[in-house]
Amino acid sequence: MKQLYELVESARDVIAEKLVPNYRLEDVYRAIAYAFVRAALQGKSGRFELLEPLEKIIPKPLLAAVKRELFGRVHSIIKQVDYLLSEDSPVLVHGEAALERVIEEVKREVGRVDYVFVYDSMSVIEQVAVSAFLKTQDVRTLFLRTFFLNPLGLTRFMTSQLPGGERQTLRRVAQYVASNLGAQLYAKSSFIDVSVHESGLLGVDEFVKRIDISRIAAEVLKASERGVVLVLSDHGYDVVLSRRGDYLYVVHGFQEGSVDDIALLLLSRISAFMRVG
Numbered sequence: 001m002k003q004l005y006e007l008v009e010s011a012r013d014v015i016a017e018k019l020v021p022n023y024r025l026e027d028v029y030r031a032i033a034y035a036f037v038r039a040a041l042q043g044k045s046g047r048f049e050l051l052e053p054l055e056k057i058i059p060k061p062l063l064a065a066v067k068r069e070l071f072g073r074v075h076s077i078i079k080q081v082d083y084l085l086s087e088d089s090p091v092l093v094h095g096e097a098a099l100e101r102v103i104e105e106v107k108r109e110v111g112r113v114d115y116v117f118v119y120d121s122m123s124v125i126e127q128v129a130v131s132a133f134l135k136t137q138d139v140r141t142l143f144l145r146t147f148f149l150n151p152l153g154l155t156r157f158m159t160s161q162l163p164g165g166e167r168q169t170l171r172r173v174a175q176y177v178a179s180n181l182g183a184q185l186y187a188k189s190s191f192i193d194v195s196v197h198e199s200g201l202l203g204v205d206e207f208v209k210r211i212d213i214s215r216i217a218a219e220v221l222k223a224s225e226r227g228v229v230l231v232l233s234d235h236g237y238d239v240v241l242s243r244r245g246d247y248l249y250v251v252h253g254f255q256e257g258s259v260d261d262i263a264l265l266l267l268s269r270i271s272a273f274m275r276v277g
C-alpha cells in the first residue's frame with residue numbers, strides 16, 4: 001500500500017498538470033474540495049444530492065475533469081487517512097501526536113529550513129491546491145512522510161505541548177519549530193481558521209467561496225523566494241452532515257455524540273508538512 005504522502009503527491013501532480021493550467025485557481029480549489037467531500041459521502045451516506053450547492057459553483061468541464069482524474073486518487077487518500085486515525089494503525093507509523101517527536105522527525109526529513117509558515121486550520125485540501133499551483137511556477141514541494149495527528153482537532157492540543165503549556169499560542173509554535181530547524185523567519189496566519197468559524201456553519205460551499213486560495217498560494221510563493229519554506233498547520237477541518245438541516249458544513253474538532261450530525265471527513269485530526277523550494 002502506498003503511503004499517504006505518496007498519494008497526496010500523486011493527486012497534486014495530476015492537479016498541476018491537468019487542472020491548474022486550464023482553470024482559475026479558485027475554481028480548481030473548489031473542485032478539489034468537491035472531490036474530497038464526494039469521496040467521503042460515498043463511504044458514509046451516499047446522499048450525493050447534498051453536493052448540489054458545491055457543484056453549482058464549479059465550471060462544468062472542470063467537474064467532469066475532476067471526476068475523471070481525481071476521484072480515484074482522493075478516495076485512496078481518504079482511506080489512508082481513516083486508517084491512520086483508526087486504532088488498527090500502529091502507534092508510530094508516520095503520524096504522531098507528540099509535538100516534540102514530530103518536530104524531530106520533520107527535522108530529520110527536511111534538514112535546514114529558512115522560513116516556517118503555520119496556517120491555523122489548513123487542511124490537506126488547501127495544501128494540495130497550493131502545492132499544485134507552486135509546481136506550475138516551477139517551485140518544488142515535498143510532502144513529508146511525517147504527519148501530525150491531532151485527536152482533538154483543536155489548536156490547543158498542539159500549543160499545550162510547548163514549554164509553558166496551556167497559555168501558549170500558535171505563533172509560539174511557529175517560533176519553536178523555526179528555532180528547532182534553524183529558520184530565521186516564521187509567520188502564522190489565522191485566515192483559514194477565521195473562515196471556518198465565520199462561514200463553516202453556512203455550508204461547505206460558502207466556506208470554499210470565502211477561502212482566497214490565490215492569496216495563500218502567492219504568500220507561500222513569495223516566502224519561497226527567501227529560501228526553503230516549511231508549511232504546516234495545527235489541524236485541518238471536518239466536513240459534517242447536518243441531519244436536521246440536510247446540508248454539509250465545516251467545523252474543526254467535531255466530536256460525534258454531542259449533536260445528531262455525522263462526520264464525513266475528519267481532516268481536523270491530521271495535518272501534513274510541506275517542504276517548499
Ligand SMILES: [Zn+2]
Binds near residue numbers: 197
Ligand atoms: Zn479555530
